[in-house]
Amino acid sequence: MTAPVKAARRLGPGACIGVLGGGQLGRMMAVAARRMGYRVVVLDPNPRCPTAQVSDGVVVGALDDLEAAERLAAQVDVVTLDTEHVPSDVLETLETLVPVRPGSQVLRTIQDRLTQKQFLDRLGLPQATWAKVSSAEELQAAFAKVPRPAILKVRRAGYDGKGQVRINHDTEAEGALAALRGADAVLEQVVPFRRELSVILARSVSGDIAIYPLAENDHRRHVLHTTRAPAPVSAETRAAAEAIGVQIATTLGHIGVMAVELFELPDGQLLVNEIAPRTHNSGHYTYGACMTSQFEQHVRAVVGQPLGDPRSLTGAVMLNLIGDLWSRGKAPPWDEVFVLPEARLHLYGKDGVAPGRKMGHVLLLDDDTDRALARARQLSDKLGAGPPPEPPEPPEPAALPEAPAR
Ligand SMILES: Nc1ncnc2c1ncn2[C@@H]1O[C@H](COP(=O)(O)OP(=O)(O)OP(=O)(O)O)[C@@H](O)[C@H]1O
Ligand SMILES: [Mg+2]
Known part of the structure; x- marks a missing residue:
């Protein structure tokens, strides 16, 4: 059909990376x-999106706008994404023009x-x-297999x-x-x-x-509140979690950063919750605590360079800052953050x-992650964050996802 795929060689500085989606991960x-x-050139409907603010260029368009995505591909040497909600058909077309990773x-x-x-x-x-549930009949049939309490989740575009x-x-x-319409x-x-x-x-x-x-x-309320790393787990649990991640990434032929969310059961068994084929909120701690952040690592992977060292230099706790903090009509008291040297x-x-x-988010760098976690909780209260702690089990009826905008 159209132009040949640009050569998938190792790209050095000066090369241009196209990012589909302009949220905080892309930023x-x-x-x-x-x-x-x-x-970096980003495709996003909002020309002032978080990624565009720090990029060399922006193509304004929806993530399912193939023509806009092709305009992006024409300007870049490789394409990657900050959300998994880019239609795979769009990616398939872009792959005829430029390397797309993942x-x-x-x-x-x-x-x-x-x-x-x-x-x-x-696997x-x-x-x-x-x-699977696509109708009232299927839901009744699903009840025979899935014990209650249960959660009904839309198949696409949830976050x-x-x-x-x-x-x-x-x-x-x-x-x-x-509720799921x-x-x-x-x-x-x-x-x-x-x-x-x-x-x-x-x-x-x-x-x-x-x-x-x-x-x-x-x-908290289905939104990540804190991440602690390294997690205090046994060597067996760590090895089991890593083996799951490696098996998934290898089988998929994934290129770039990937996160696998896991549930640890009381008996220590690990269940896979879901896979994110991109950098992940729970990996933000790497940007400050590790030798190579997940963001540099993703860049290295997509431009075809060798990976950097993922080791951590310090323990860390990440506290997410969600919009509720601004609920009193003004920004949270940032002095409470700056007063903490870590x-x-x-x-x-x-x-x-x-x-x-x-x-x-706020990252608290401390080898004593119990102390950092306590500090994060205090800080969360001081910033006015505190959605009240919720019971361990999940969802109240939740809103349907809107257009991709994390
Ligand atoms: N089957 C389940 N059992 C117990 N808790 C669950 C279950 N599914 C989801 N949750 C809780 O809800 C959270 C969000 O669920 P899930 O990861 O499926 O949603 P999501 O919309 O893809 O969220 P995100 O994009 O933030 O990861 C989980 O991290 C967990 O705390
Ligand atoms: Mg999740």
Whole structure:
């Protein structure tokens, strides 16, 4: 058809990286890329999106706008993404023009919860019991397989718990389907996890893998609240988590950073919650605590360079700053952050504040991660964050996801 694919060689500084989606992940990736002398052009509907603010150029368009994506591809040497919600068909077309990392086959498997779960089943990896639900009849059939309480999750475009409804009793079936407005979904058993962990790794063009210290995650109202790394886990648990991550990344032929979210059960068994084929909120601690941040690592992978050292230089706790902090009509008291010498403030430059929206994070660097966690909780209170602690089990009926805008 059109122009030949640009050669997939190792790209050096001066080369241009195209990013599909202009959220905070793209922004931090762009900062890392530009530090190393790469150029960045982003595709996003908002010309002032967080990534555009620190990029060399922006193509304004929706993530499913193929013509806009082709205009981006024409300006860059390689394309990557900051969200898995870019239609895989768009990526497949771009692949005829320019290297796309990760590739369309990775996104095709992951961006639909159904195909992702089928993939994990094929690999023999344990997950919460689940069933496909596209109709009221299928939901009734799913009840025979999936114990309650359960969660109905939309198959596509979910994030931060959006598009999820908890079902405690069968009588709630109709309301749950109505809340998802007929969207195709999967039903999943609520897992009585002891804690949530995530393994962040990167896979290079040549198949090398670098694995970061395991992260321990605490969610509030389905949004990540804090991450502690390294997670205090046994060597066996760490090895098991890493093996799961490596198996997934290798089988998918993934290129770039990838996160695998895990539930650790009371008996120590690990279940896969979901896969994110990109840099991840629970990996933000690497940007400050590790020799190579997940953002530099992703850049290295997509430009075809060798991976950097993922080791951590210090323990760390990350506290997410969500829009609720601005609820009193003004910015939180940042002095409370700056007064802490071990704290690093990251703000994403988002132009609209909304409850639950991720506006930034604070990283607390401390080898004593118990102390850092206590400090993060105090800081969260001082900043006015405090959504009250929620019971360990998840969702109240949640809103459907909007257009991609984390
Ligand atoms: N089956 C489950 N059992 C117990 N808790 C769950 C289950 N599914 C989800 N949760 C809780 O809700 C959180 C968000 O769920 P999930 O990861 O599926 O959503 P998401 O919308 O993809 O979120 P994100 O993009 O932030 O990861 C989980 O991290 C966990 O705390
Ligand atoms: Mg998740």
